[in-house]
Amino acid sequence: xxCEGCMERDNKSTDAxxxxxxxxxxxxxxxxxxxxLIFLIVHLVxxxxxxxxxxxxxxxxxxxxxxxxxxxxxxxxxxxxLVIVPKALLSLIVVDGSTISFIGCAAQMHLFVAPxxxxxxxxxxxxxxxxxxxxxxxxxxxxxxxxxxxxLAVACCLGGFAVALGLTVAVFRLPFCQxxxxxxxxxxxxxxxxxxxxxxYTPELPLLAACVLLLLLPFLLILTSYVCIAAALLHVTSPxxxxxxxxxxxxxLAITLLHYGCATFTYIRPKSSYSPARDKMMSLIYTNITxxxxxxxxxxxxxxxxxxxxxxxxRKKITQLN
Numbered sequence: 001x002x003c004e005g006c007m008e009r010d011n012k013s014t015d016a017x018x019x020x021x022x023x024x025x026x027x028x029x030x031x032x033x034x035x036x037l038i039f040l041i042v043h044l045v046x047x048x049x050x051x052x053x054x055x056x057x058x059x060x061x062x063x064x065x066x067x068x069x070x071x072x073x074x075x076x077x078x079x080x081x082l083v084i085v086p087k088a089l090l091s092l093i094v095v096d097g098s099t100i101s102f103i104g105c106a107a108q109m110h111l112f113v114a115p116x117x118x119x120x121x122x123x124x125x126x127x128x129x130x131x132x133x134x135x136x137x138x139x140x141x142x143x144x145x146x147x148x149x150x151x152l153a154v155a156c157c158l159g160g161f162a163v164a165l166g167l168t169v170a171v172f173r174l175p176f177c178q179x180x181x182x183x184x185x186x187x188x189x190x191x192x193x194x195x196x197x198x199x200x201y202t203p204e205l206p207l208l209a210a211c212v213l214l215l216l217l218p219f220l221l222i223l224t225s226y227v228c229i230a231a232a233l234l235h236v237t238s239p240x241x242x243x244x245x246x247x248x249x250x251x252x253l254a255i256t257l258l259h260y261g262c263a264t265f266t267y268i269r270p271k272s273s274y275s276p277a278r279d280k281m282m283s284l285i286y287t288n289i290t291x292x293x294x295x296x297x298x299x300x301x302x303x304x305x306x307x308x309x310x311x312x313x314x315r316k317k318i319t320q321l322n
Contacts, residue, residue: 018102018176020192024091024185025280036092042288043085049295050074065144066133069126070298072153076122077291080115083108084287088185102172105187110168112186113210116263117160120214123256125152127225130252134245135232163213170206174198183276188283189267194274211268219260226253251298258293262286 025035057063057071087108091098100108132143171189174196184191189207229249236242266282 018180019099020102020105020180020182020187022087022091022098022100022185022187023181023183024088024094024098032092036089039085039089039092039288042292043081043089046081046288046292046295047078049292050077053295053298054078063146065129065149066126068149068153069122069129072156073119073122073126073294076115076119077294080112080119081287081291083111083115084186088287091185100187105182105192106168106172109171109187109189109192110164113164113167113189114161117163117210117214118157119160119259120218120263121156121159122153123252123259124218124221124225125149125156126252127222127256128152130249131225131228133248134229160214163210167206167210171196184280184283186283186287188279190274190279191276194276207267215260215263215268219256222256254297255294258290259286262290 025032051074054071054074057067057074060067063071087098087100129144133140136143167189171192174193175198176195177197179195182191182195193204193207226249229245233242233245236245262282262285266279266286
C-alpha cells in the first residue's frame with residue numbers, strides 16, 4: 001500500500017521538472033569551514049595521486065597487464081570522485097542545502113554507480129591476472145594478451161554501465177512522497193529509496209539484484225581465484241618464492257577488502273535500518289578516503305608503480321633542467 005501523502009505517477013512529483021533538496025551537512029553548521037578544507041585537500045591529493053599513476057603508466061612504452069588494469073582503476077577513481085566530491089564541496093558552502101533536478105539526480109546516481117560497478121568487475125579481472133601469473137606462469141603472456149586485457153577492460157565498463165542504468169531506471173520509476181528532502185550530500189541509492197511511497201519491499205529488489213551482480217558474484221569469483229592461488233602456494237617449498245608471490249597479491253587484497261567492505265556495509269541491508277547520519281559518514285569514507293588510499297596502497301606496495309613514478313619525475317626534472 002502506498003504511504004500517506006504520496007503523489008500519483010502522472011503528477012509533478014515524478015515529472016522531469018521536479019527538484020530534490022540535498023540537505024547535506026545542514027546539522028553541522030559550525031564545522032562547515034573545517035569540513036570544506038579537509039575534503040578539498042583530500043580531493044586534490046586524490047586527484048593528484050590518480051593522475052600521477054595514470055600518467056606514469058601511459059608514458060611507459062610497454063604496458064604489462066597489471067599496470068594496464070591499474071591505469072584503468074585510476075581513471076575509474078577519477079570519474080568516481082569528480083561526480084560526487086565537487087557537489088559535496090558546494091553543499092558545504094550553501095547553508096540551506098542545494099537543489100538538484102529530477103534528471104540531475106538520476107544522472108548523478110547513474111554516474112556514481114557505473115564507475116563503482118566497473119571497479120567491482122575490474123577487481124575480478126585483476127584477481128584473474130594474479131591467478132594466471134601464479135598458477136600458470138608459463139602461459140601468462142599467452143593468456144593475458146593485450147587484446148584480451150582490452151576486452152576485459154571494456155567488458156568491466158560496459159557491465160558497470162548496464163547494471164547502473166537498470167538500477168537507476170528502476171529507482172526513479174518509483175512514486176515519491178511529497179517530501180523531496182534527501183538527507184545526504186548526493187543522490188545515493190538508499191537515500192533516494194527512503195523517499196519512495198511504498199511500505200513493501202518491492203523497491204528494494206532492484207538494489208538487491210544490483211548488489212548480487214556487483215558485489216556478491218564478483219566477490220565469489222575473487223575468492224575462488226585466491227583459493228586457487230593459496231592451493232598453488234602450498235606446493236611452493238621456498239619461503240622466498242611464497243613471499244614474493246604473496247607480495248604481488250597484497251595490494252589487490254587490501255583494495256578488494258576496502259571496496260567490498262564499505263559497499264556491503266552501505267547497501268546490503270533492509271530499508272528499515274536506514275540511518276541518514278550513518279550513511280553520510282560511510283559515504284564520506286568511500287567517496288573521499290578510499291579513493292585517496294588506493295594510489296597510496298599501490299604506490300607503496302607495487303615496485304613497478306614506484307619505478308614508473310620515479311622515472312616520470314626524473315624525466316620531468318631533466319626537462320626542466322634543459
